[in-house]
Amino acid sequence: MLTGIFVDAGVVLLGGIGGAACSNSIPARLKDGLPIVFGLASMAMGCALIVQVKAIAVMVISLxxxxxxxxxxxxEDRIGGWSTRANLLLERYVPVPAGLTQEVFLERFVAITVLFCASGTGIFGSIHEGMTGDASVLxxxxxxxxxxxxxxATGLGYAVAIICVPQFAILFTLALLAKQIAPLxxxxxNANFAAVGGVLMFATGFRICGITRFPxxxxxPALLLAMPVTAFWLHAVGP
Incomplete structure (x- = not known):
């Protein structure tokens, strides 16, 4: 059913619309404080997955x-460049919120597009759900x-809601591809793959909190390597 992907894209749509509509009602201290909690939650989810590792060497080599x-x-630069070119289309259809220049608006919009569409958590979660049917991460x-x-959306307006479209397309495609390799x-x-995904989620948390800007x-690519490296490790070293 890929429930997690539908829910994740849906909440971005609702959050973007709701945040833009209520932008004047959300206190500034809430806008500043919540991102730190988001980062801590991402780190906690990452730790829960890392402890599932069965071969630490496989996780380290893959990373x-x-x-x-x-x-x-x-x-990272390529993803940012693709997002910039795609988001230039917004100049024609989406008005820039008051108080922001077009340059600043596009810079921030590109950043959150990458956050929602190409984050380690989202990519790992969609592949994980496609392979196992477990939607808990997403x-x-x-x-x-x-x-x-x-x-x-309180700062960028209704444009944030549009991100749900590429987000759904990317995560849904990854999940469908993962379904094909699940029987293999x-x-x-799966355990080592989850552990590598956990490291990416942990790094994402550090980045959201502004502690260290992990790339x-x-x-x-470590996600793609986790399973082949596990197979090689079993063949070369054994369980």
């Missing part, structure tokens, strides 16, 4: 090689995305 690939391919993400979208996986592969998008 190291994955980051090297991501950095060499400049994934449902937990949705609980965070609703107030997040609302908070961003093992519980050990989370450049870490995404």
């Amino acid at each position: 190291l090689v994955g980051v090297i690939i991501g950095e060499l391919c400049c994934l 449902l937990a993400k949705a609980a965070l995305d609703l107030p997040t979208a609302a908070i961003f 996986t093992t519980p050990l592969m 989370v998008a450049n870490m995404l």
